[in-house]
Amino acid sequence: MRNKLTKNWGLKLGSFLFAAALWIVVTNINDPVSSVRFSDVPVTIKNTDLITGRGQVYEVLDGTDVIDTVTIYAPRSILDTLNESNVVATADVAELSSLDTIAIRLSTNKYNDKLESINGSIDSVKLKIEEKQTRSLPIRANVTGEVREGYILGDVSTEQNLLRISGPKSVVSQIATVQADVDISGFTNNIDTDASLRLYDADGREIDAAGLERNITKVRVNVEILETKTVPVSFSISGEPADGYRLTGETDNTHANVVIAGRSAVVQHVEAIEIPEGVIDVSGAAENVVTPVDLKAYLPDGTVLAEDGFDGMIEITVEVGPVVRRTSSVRMEDIRIVGLPAEYEAAIAETEERLSIVFQGLPSEFQELDLNELNVNVNVAEWMEETGIETPADDYYRIPISVDLPEDSKLVWEDQEVLVHISGKE
Numbered sequence: 001m002r003n004k005l006t007k008n009w010g011l012k013l014g015s016f017l018f019a020a021a022l023w024i025v026v027t028n029i030n031d032p033v034s035s036v037r038f039s040d041v042p043v044t045i046k047n048t049d050l051i052t053g054r055g056q057v058y059e060v061l062d063g064t065d066v067i068d069t070v071t072i073y074a075p076r077s078i079l080d081t082l083n084e085s086n087v088v089a090t091a092d093v094a095e096l097s098s099l100d101t102i103a104i105r106l107s108t109n110k111y112n113d114k115l116e117s118i119n120g121s122i123d124s125v126k127l128k129i130e131e132k133q134t135r136s137l138p139i140r141a142n143v144t145g146e147v148r149e150g151y152i153l154g155d156v157s158t159e160q161n162l163l164r165i166s167g168p169k170s171v172v173s174q175i176a177t178v179q180a181d182v183d184i185s186g187f188t189n190n191i192d193t194d195a196s197l198r199l200y201d202a203d204g205r206e207i208d209a210a211g212l213e214r215n216i217t218k219v220r221v222n223v224e225i226l227e228t229k230t231v232p233v234s235f236s237i238s239g240e241p242a243d244g245y246r247l248t249g250e251t252d253n254t255h256a257n258v259v260i261a262g263r264s265a266v267v268q269h270v271e272a273i274e275i276p277e278g279v280i281d282v283s284g285a286a287e288n289v290v291t292p293v294d295l296k297a298y299l300p301d302g303t304v305l306a307e308d309g310f311d312g313m314i315e316i317t318v319e320v321g322p323v324v325r326r327t328s329s330v331r332m333e334d335i336r337i338v339g340l341p342a343e344y345e346a347a348i349a350e351t352e353e354r355l356s357i358v359f360q361g362l363p364s365e366f367q368e369l370d371l372n373e374l375n376v377n378v379n380v381a382e383w384m385e386e387t388g389i390e391t392p393a394d395d396y397y398r399i400p401i402s403v404d405l406p407e408d409s410k411l412v413w414e415d416q417e418v419l420v421h422i423s424g425k426e
Helices: 002-006 009-030 380-387
Strands: 033-042 044-046 056-060 066-075 087-092 101-103 105-108 117-120 124-144 151-158 162-168 177-183 191-200 218-238 245-253 257-262 273-281 289-294 303-305 313-322 324-331 336-338 344-348 354-361 376-379 395-403 417-424
Touching: 033 087, 056 162, 066 087, 087 101, 105 117, 124 151, 124 218, 151 257, 177 218, 218 245, 218 313, 273 289, 273 313, 336 344, 336 380, 354 395, 376 380, 380 395
Parallel strands: 044 087, 124 177, 218 273, 336 376
Antiparallel strands: 033 066, 056 124, 066 117, 087 105, 101 124, 124 162, 151 218, 177 191, 191 218, 218 257, 245 313, 257 303, 289 313, 324 354, 344 417, 376 395, 395 417
């Protein structure tokens, strides 16, 4: 028996090796080892609290938390069951190197022990680790564009005033402005809208907010749009100047018309800005009176001043001039008798040939007026009405004179009477 087992042993060994090789060949033919590639495989970073717990933040550099290509070698039967969701890529912060890199571990969530090999186009995640900073910054509303003609921008406000933001100190420390932009082009009504918040550095360059923690990303912005209108400034003059002085009738207002703004329903009913009586007071004045006035105190409710560079302060000047006296000499025969009833006749009965009339007024009022060419009258009808005389007796009466002055003249004359003889017609 022993001789049979050991006889031709070389032939038997060769047969065994041939059979083994044949089995391997047959196996490879039926289920050969092949490869498959998966793209853009994300890397899960584990135990990040080991960084954040120290008051630090991290940033993945160069997109190394995504593997461009993962290649798997395995029997065809295994590969046919795998897809990209079965690929597991992890990087554990506990294995962080002194160069702030973490080795990437690759596996599959099934048949991992059947794989020949698995490898990626990169083998580590690169991090940038730095101190975390938290700041609270004011939110500024910024409008762009122009409202329609005849309207102006009113108050602009945000419903929240502060943005709380956290992130890498190198980024957060650069933030100088938090801005909410609203385009007002062509608007005529108030605007209420949600605006995205943008971050800018001191040079006005926008800062990428990706990777920063923010308590809000948008804010409600309220923009007031007001209608404008140009209206006059009106005022009255109170008091009387000093004795011997009179208002010249001339005034000067450094801002006779002003532009106001408000809601359309309010503005359309405003016809003027009225300065109340008593503000412009000339009592006892012996020279021009200059009164500073703050128009803001007299704006109608719901309106504001809308003229660029105008703060509402104006000056109103009321001219006051000295009264002078001038005398006119009129011949008695030139004095006309008017208003005499038809059944009467009358004549001037003064013994003097001329009548002197004293006029009072401002020097300017005498400049273009010849006092000696004025018509002087005795109005009998007015005298009868004032005295209550209905039927004058045949007698002599002292009747006041009147002078025909230009309509715009403010001259006055001192009371004068002349003797008139009135009698009935025969």
